[in-house]
Amino acid sequence: MTAELNLSPERDSARLAAIQAEFAEGFKLLHGLPKAFTVFGSARTPEGSPHYKAGVEVGRLGHEAGYAVITGGGPGAMEAANRGCRLAGGKSVGLGITLEWEQKINQYVNIEMTFRYFFARKMMLVKHSQGFVVLPGGLGTLDELFEVATLVQCMKTGAWPIVLVGGEYWDGLKDWLKNTVLEAGYIDLKDLNMLQVVDDAEAAVDAIANGGRRILSGV
Structure with a gap:
């Protein structure tokens, strides 16, 4: 129906x-939030899968490193990251979206808001973050990944780290960007190098923490 x-x-x-x-x-809800990073990933990620377990570890280690963890508040990979953070005693933020199919804020969120407009939600997912962890996902995750990459490229946000977890999932995308998009001259090498691919949660959180420190110190 149109x-x-x-x-x-x-x-x-x-x-x-x-x-x-x-x-x-959104501004009021997140005002005063301590340093934080945002986790993107599929709502379809099944509990118990390696990608879900990686999300839990990202959330836990993020809190232990002194970060609040922000997600889209839904199930799957978002729930996993909120779960790891919340069970470790951290600030677990969920910024949900109203959809035609029901998608409730997951139970591991302790700071929450539900949006009607995707672009308002996306701004809040970015505005208070000092880094971005991207777990495997589909169209929504790719949209968020390239939105963030474009904002960093165009200097519309801080030059915060963008970390993709799971080489087996993301290496093909990065190879395509290198061998097709970079080769065609549509991006620069520095644009490609914005996207760091790691294989586990510990490396992801280390990349966020170390990248953030380098950026903030000007190194």
Whole structure:
């Protein structure tokens, strides 16, 4: 079914007010949050899978390294990262989205908000983060990955680390970027090198912590 377009000034004004309210609530919710990193990954990641276990470890080690952990608040890889952080006693943030199919905030979140607008949610996932860990995922995860990479490339956010967990999953993508996109001249080598691929949670959190320290110190 094709959605009806309603471009009336009244509807646009109501939409603008709703968008403004989401931004205001998000800013208020996350104001004063300590240093944090965001974890992206699939809502379809099954509990008990290696990717889920990696997410739990990322959340736990992130808290132990002094970070709050931010996710999209859903199931799968997001739940895993929230779970590791929350059970370790950390600040576990979930920024959910209202969808046609039900997707509740997972039970391991202790700071939460649900958004209607994807772009408002994405801004909050980025605004308070000093790094990004990307677990295996599909279209939504790829969207978030390249959104963050574009913001860092264009200097619209801090030059924070972007770490992809799981070489068996991500190496093919990075090879394509190198052999096709870089070769064609559509990105620079520094753009490619923004994306660090590691194989475990410990290396991911180390990359976030060490990369953040280098960036903040200007090294």
